[in-house]
Structures are given as C-alpha cells and as structure tokens.
Amino acid sequence: MTFFNGSYVCLDAKVTTQGANIIYNLHPCSNCTKYLCNESTILSTMTSLDSDSSGEREMMQLFYIRDSCAQLFGGNRQIRKSFIKVERQIIHSIMAASQLETRSSILYDLKVLSLNVVNFSDADLNSARTRIQIDAPQLLPQNESSIPEIFLPVDALRNIPPKERILGLVSYMQHNQFQFEKENISSMVLRIEPSERPFNNLKTSIQMIFRMSTHGDMDNDSTFQCRYFSEEYWNWRTDGCKTSNSQDDIICSCNHATPFAVLLVRTGPISEVHWEILSHLSYIGCGLSTFFTALSLMMYVFSRNHRMDYSITIHVSLSGALFLLNVTFLLTEWGATVEMDWVCVFVAAFMHYSLLCCFTWMAIEALHLYLLLIKVFNTYYKHYLVKLSLLGWGIPGIIVAVSVGMQDFKHFYGVTQMTLADNNQTSAICWITDDSFFYSLNLAYFTVIFIFNSGILMAVASSICRMKQVFRNSSNLRREAEGKTQSDSQRFSESCKSSLTVLGLTCLMGTTWGLAFLGSGYVNYPILYLFCILNSTQGFFIFVWVCLSAKKQRKRDMEDRMTSSPVKTSAVKSD
Numbered sequence: 377m378t379f380f381n382g383s384y385v386c387l388d389a390k391v392t393t394q395g396a397n398i399i400y401n402l403h404p405c406s407n408c409t410k411y412l413c414n415e416s417t418i419l420s421t422m423t424s425l426d427s428d429s430s431g432e433r434e435m436m437q438l439f440y441i442r443d444s445c446a447q448l449f450g451g452n453r454q455i456r457k458s459f460i461k462v463e464r465q466i467i468h469s470i471m472a473a474s475q476l477e478t479r480s481s482i483l484y485d486l487k488v489l490s491l492n493v494v495n496f497s498d499a500d501l502n503s504a505r506t507r508i509q510i511d512a513p514q515l516l517p518q519n520e521s522s523i524p525e526i527f528l529p530v531d532a533l534r535n536i537p538p539k540e541r542i543l544g545l546v547s548y549m550q551h552n553q554f555q556f557e558k559e560n561i562s563s564m565v566l567r568i569e570p571s572e573r574p575f576n577n578l579k580t581s582i583q584m585i586f587r588m589s590t591h592g593d594m595d596n597d598s599t600f601q602c603r604y605f606s607e608e609y610w611n612w613r614t615d616g617c618k619t620s621n622s623q624d625d626i627i628c629s630c631n632h633a634t635p636f637a638v639l640l641v642r643t644g645p646i647s648e649v650h651w652e653i654l655s656h657l658s659y660i661g662c663g664l665s666t667f668f669t670a671l672s673l674m675m676y677v678f679s680r681n682h683r684m685d686y687s688i689t690i691h692v693s694l695s696g697a698l699f700l701l702n703v704t705f706l707l708t709e710w711g712a713t714v715e716m717d718w719v720c721v722f723v724a725a726f727m728h729y730s731l732l733c734c735f736t737w738m739a740i741e742a743l744h745l746y747l748l749l750i751k752v753f754n755t756y757y758k759h760y761l762v763k764l765s766l767l768g769w770g771i772p773g774i775i776v777a778v779s780v781g782m783q784d785f786k787h788f789y790g791v792t793q794m795t796l797a798d799n800n801q802t803s804a805i806c807w808i809t810d811d812s813f814f815y816s817l818n819l820a821y822f823t824v825i826f827i828f829n830s831g832i833l834m835a836v837a838s839s840i841c842r843m844k845q846v847f848r849n850s851s852n853l854r855r856e857a858e859g860k861t862q863s864d865s866q867r868f869s870e871s872c873k874s875s876l877t878v879l880g881l882t883c884l885m886g887t888t889w890g891l892a893f894l895g896s897g898y899v900n901y902p903i904l905y906l907f908c909i910l911n912s913t914q915g916f917f918i919f920v921w922v923c924l925s926a927k928k929q930r931k932r933d934m935e936d937r938m939t940s941s942p943v944k945t946s947a948v949k950s951d
Contacts, residue, residue, distance in 0.1 A: 388857065413445035419458055426462045430469040432486060436463060437679035439488040442553065449553070451787075453717045456553050459611060463553075464569070464607075468493060471544045471571050476533050478538070483513060490514060492545045504530050506580055512566060522564050522587065523547070529547050529580035542571035554605050554635060555792065557809055563588065563626075563638035564602065575633035581618075585626040586638045598642050602628030605635040609713065611804060612639060612790055620643045650901060651803075654908050661912025662702040668919035688929060689745050689761055691922045692721055693768055694737040698915045701730035712791045712804035720806040724789035728808060732772030732821065735889075739825045740764050742832035749839050775817070788813050822889065 390401040411417050422441060425434040442449050442459060449455055474482050476495040484491040490513035500508060514523060515886035526545065533541060546567035554565055563586045568575070575582070588600055602619040603612040617630040626638050672695040676688070704727035711723035744764075757763070779788045792807045808814045889911060 392901050396757055411441075413448045414447070415452060415455060418445055418448060418455060422458055422462045426465045428467045428469060428472075430486060431473060432470065435463070435466045435470070435486055436488075438466065439486075446589055453556060456556065459553050460607060466744045467544055467546060467567075467569055468571070470861055471542060471569070476542060485513075494543050494545070496541045496543070498538065501530050506530060507583060508533070510543075510545065512545055524563070524566060524587070525585040526566070526568075527583040528568075529578055529582060531580055532575060532578050536573055538568075540572040544569040544571070551637065554612075554637075556610055559785075561637050561641040562640045565605075565635055565637045567634040567635040570633055573944060576631075578631040581629040581631050582633060583776070584630075584636060586626045586628065587624060588626050589624060598640055600626050600628065600638050601641045602630065602638050603637060604630060604632070605637070607634070609716075609791075609804065610715075610717075611793065612637070613804075618785070622794070650904075654904060657905070657908050658912050659706065661909065662705050665913055665915030666699060666702040666706070667915075669695040669702065669915040672915075672919045672922045673699065675926065679926070686761060686927045687744060687748070688922060689742055690764065691918060691925060693765070694734070694741060695915065695918050695922065697733035697737050697768070698918065700717070701734055702728065702915065704730055708805040708807060709803070711806040717790070720791055721780075721789045724792075724806040724808065727806070728779075728789070728818075729772050729776040731818070732775060733769060735822055735825050736771055737768045738889075739828055740768055742829040745836050746832050749836055752753075775821075779813070826889065 379656075392401065411421055418441060422438060425438055425846045438459070445455075449459070470484060470491060471493050474493045476482065476493060478495055479497040479500060481492060481494040484493070492511070492513040494510060496508070506529070508530055510526050510528055512523045512526055515880045528543070544567075546569065548565045548567070550559055551565040555561065566584065568582065584602075600619070600621070601614065602617045603614050604617055605611075606613045616632050617628060617636075620629070628636060628638070630636065672692055676692040704723055707723050708727065711720040714720060782788065788808060788810050790806070790809045791804050792809050793804055808818075889907075
C-alpha cells in the first residue's frame with residue numbers, strides 16, 4: 377500500500393485461509409520512520425541492512441530506499457556504489473541461507489529482481505561435455521524473449537567442492553543502479569554470483585546468448601557489444617569478454633563471473649595500432665613539452681633582469697597554461713583508475729580549465745602582436761598585464777566553475793570510455809562526459825579564437841613581407857650605387873628567416889590547432905599525426921621563442937646602458 381509521504385512499506389501480518397479467501401490480519405500498531413534523502417542518512421540506512429542474517433526483507437527495503445530517493449540515486453555516484461555493494465552482500469546472505477540439496481534450486485521472486493540459487497551435482501557435470509546450460513530467472517512473462525541462454529564451464533565447476541558448488545543468477549527488472557555514465561544498456565542485466573570461490577581467468581569461458589532486435593538508435597557507427605560491470609572501476613568494460621553475432625543473437629563469451637549486459641556503443645574511428653602509436657607520441661611529446669615549459673617558467677622567475685617586456689611575460693603565461701595542460705593530460709588515465717570519483721572529476725575539470733587557458737592566451741598573443749606590429753601608435757594601457765591576466769586566467773575559470781557547480785544536476789566531468797574501431801576494446805580516461813557540452817562549448821570557443829588568430833596571423837605575415845620588401849629594395853639601391861648585387865645565398869637566408877618567423881608565429885599563436893577541423897567527420901591519419909606532433913611539442917617552440925626574446929631583451933638593455941652611461945672626465949687638482 378502507499379501512504380506516509382509516498383513511501384512504499386511492508387507491514388507484518390498474520391495470514392490465514394478461510395475457504396477461497398486469504399485474510400491478512402495486520403498488527404494493530406506499526407512504527408514508521410521518515411528518512412531524509414541526503415547522502416549521509418541514506419548511506420547509513422543502507423549499510424545497516426548489510427548483515428549475515430540479511431534476506432528477502434532487507435533486499436526489498438534496499439530497493440524501496442532507491443525508489444523513494446530516485447533523484448539522489450540518479451546524481452550521486454557514491455550512493456550507487458554503496459547500493460551495489462550492499463545488494464551483492466544481501467544476495468550472498470540469501471544464497472548462504474538457502475539450504476539446498478544436491479541437484480536442486482530455489483527461485484526468489486523479489487519483484488525488482490529474480491534470484492535463482494542452483495546447486496550442481498557431480499552427475500550433472502559428468503553428463504555435460506564442455507559447458508552446462510542453466511536457466512536464467514524469469515522476470516515477467518512478456519519479457520521471456522529477452523531472457524538469455526546461459527552456459528557455464530564444466531571444468532570450473534568441477535574444481536569447486538560439492539558443498540560449495542552453489543551459484544546465484546540474478547535478473548534485474550531495472551538497471552539504473554548500473555548506469556554511472558551515459559551507457560546505452562540494450563539488454564537485461566544478468567549477474568552471476570558464485571557462492572564461495574570467485575570465477576576469474578576461466579580456461580573455458582562463460583557463454584551467454586542474448587536475443588537482440590534492431591535498435592532505434594543504431595546507425596553505421598553503432599554496434600552491440602558484450603560488456604561486464606566492474607565493481608573496481610565502476611564502469612562497463614570489455615576486457616575478458618568477446619562479442620560475436622549470429623543472426624539476431626549476440627553471443628557473449630567472458631572468462632569471469634560478474635554482472636553482464638549488451639550495450640549499444642559507438643565504435644571509434646581509430647584502429648588499435650594507430651591509437652597506440654598516437655598515444656606514445658602524445659605522451660613523449662607532452663613529457664618534453666612539460667620539461668621545456670617548466671624551463672621557461674624557471675628562466676622567467678629566476679632571471680636577474682626584472683625589466684622583461686610585456687611580450688616575454690605573455691609568452692611565459694602561455695607556457696604556464698601549456699604546462700598545466702600537459703601535466704593534467706599525463707594524469708588522465710591514472711585518474712580513471714582511482715576509486716574516489718572526485719579525483720577523476722578534478723583531473724577532467726582542471727584539464728578543461730588548462731585547455732581553455734591555452735586558447736585564451738593564444739588569443740592574447742595574437743592581440744599583443746597586433747598592437748606591436750600593426751597598431752604602433754597609442755598602445756599604452758594602464759595596468760596592461762593585470763588586465764590580460766584577468767582575461768587569460770579568469771574567463772576559463774568562470775566557465776569551468778559554472779560547469780563544476782552543475783555536477784549535482786548534470787555530470788560534465790568524469791570517466792569517459794574510448795572505444796577502438798577494430799577490436800572494440802575500451803580505454804578509460806578522465807575527460808568531458810557529455811558530447812553536446814564538449815562540442816557546443818569547446819569547439820565554439822576555439823572557433824572564435826581560431827578565426828581571430830588566423831586573421832591576425834595573415835595581417836602580421838603580410839606586414840612582415842612588406843617590411844622585407846622595403847628592406848630588400850633599399851638594400852638593392854645601396855648595392856647598385858656601390859656596384860654590387862645581392863648573392864643567391866643572401867636571398868636564401870632572408871627567405872629562410874621569413875619562413876621561420878611565420879612558422880614561429882603560427883606555433884606561438886596556436887593556429888596549428890586548426891588541423892582538428894581538417895580531420896573532423898572522418899579519419900585522416902596524416903592530419904592526426906601532424907596535429908598530435910605539432911601540438912604536443914608546442915611547449916618546445918614556446919621555450920625557443922622565450923629564449924630568443926630574452927636574448928633580444930638583454931641585447932637591448934646592454935645597448936641602452938651603453939648609450940645612457942655618462943662620459944667620465946679626469947680633473948687635475950691645482951694649488
């Protein structure tokens with residue numbers, strides 16, 4: 377019955393039968409306790425249900441708690457983790473309390489799930505060859521077609537003593553407790569639980585046959601894939617499981633016993649071989665970039681000359697943003713393996729902040745170049761560097777802070793699964809989990825900066841070419857007056873200097889990130905490799921640019937001291 381603020385409860389009753397009628401005699405008094413749907417209260421309430429004597433009643437109460445606080449369960453990962461742990465312990469308690477005889481089974485229909493506890497005999501195993509078939513527990517008659525066929529390895533069961541040869545199979549009516557990200561679970565979730573000894577690294581795999589029909593969300597880049605739920609990493613994984621298709625059936629072969637399901641996944645466009653090569657290039661490049669950006673920061677901090685111009689300060693600020701981006705990128709895979717969720721969220725959010733800072737400081741570099749080379753006059757601004765720093769570090773901070781503040785309503789940061797094209801294997805990293813948020817914010821933010829920087833780059837390159845042309849014409853006039861001509865080596869040297877200047881500006885202003893647009897929508901491996909190499913080594917280019925700028929600054933300071941030093945004269949003292 378439904379009462380007391382919408383809660384669902386069970387009351388103790390004495391059941392008697394009179395003819396065709398069943399009479400429920402409820403106890404005259406019943407105590408009801410109202411629990412608040414907050415994390416601490418729900419965690420302690422669920423933990424109190426976990427005991428050696430837990431059974432069907434505690435399992436029903438556990439699911440009542442979940443249904444009563446649906447919003448809390450939907451947005452709190454720690455609650456769902458605790459729920460799965462307590463549920464698993466209660467399943468084992470029910471299995472231990474089931475006093476089964478050999479070759480017998482007990483079916484527990486708990487409405488929200490069905491648990492089938494089975495005891496295998498030696499006769500059953502001897503009559504089978506490689507695998508023995510076992511029936512999955514039914515949920516609803518209309519869902520009979522979705523119940524998979526299960527085949528367990530005989531050799532693994534024979535290695536278990538007869539008294540411990542008890543397995544529990546669980547079919548779930550709902551599987552929202554297993555959805556930690558945006559997984560598209562397309563089949564029922566099936567859990568296989570051994571009583572005592574775990575089923576791991578099986579020589580003969582567990583085989584499950586799911587009957588799947590065409591999914592409405594399927595396209596050319598989507599496929600059905602067998603996965604298991606890891607209670608170590610708290611996500612759906614593929615290691616140890618193989619997927620094969622047979623007409624409308626999906627055959628799952630896994631070498632361990634855990635919760636299983638068939639997921640509709642989008643296959644990645646990159647093959648495993650290229651993924652590994654690109655990953656190694658990225659890690660090596662980011663490691664070198666981290667080293668050189670750290671050198672740039674140390675040179676700036678410990679430099680004896682504190683009269684650095686604005687350009688060097690802006691270069692070093694971009695180096696700092698690249699340093700943060702490279703460091704957090706090196707931590708993305710590690711963060712996905714940490715049990716505490718906030719670590720991965722922090723790594724993902726901080727990498728997003730570092731990326732936006734890099735984009736912003738690239739735009740500031742372009743703006744500063746425009747003020748230096750194009751708008752030569754009236755370029756003094758009060759508190760120039762302070763204003764630029766507020767823009768460079770503040771705007772990304774506001775964007776990421778708002779995104780993190782919305783974590784309770786919608787998860788933008790966390791563990792993201794990367795699926796490869798050829799073998800459908802997955803790799804977990806800490807990054808943005810919502811594709812629409814990623815494309816709408818990051819690409820729009822970068823597109824504006826890319827267009828702005830490209831325009832500035834063309835204007836600066838044009839200005840450099842004009843200055844080179846003016847310098848070449850004046851030099852030719854002087855040489856003609858002196859009867860000399862410009863040699864080919866000098867022309868080649870000037871061309872190289874012009875090309876290196878434009879290349880340095882391109883790397884400095886980050887327009888190489890525009891290569892990402894050329895590879896969008898399809899796989900273009902040359903573009904991917906070029907994008908990976910140029911952007912992972914951008915810190916080295918910034919370091920060289922800072923060194924050259926610092927050298928020019930020291931040369932200018934020395935010339936200023938030479939020109940401004942007073943001429944010393946000697947005086948002769950006379951009586």
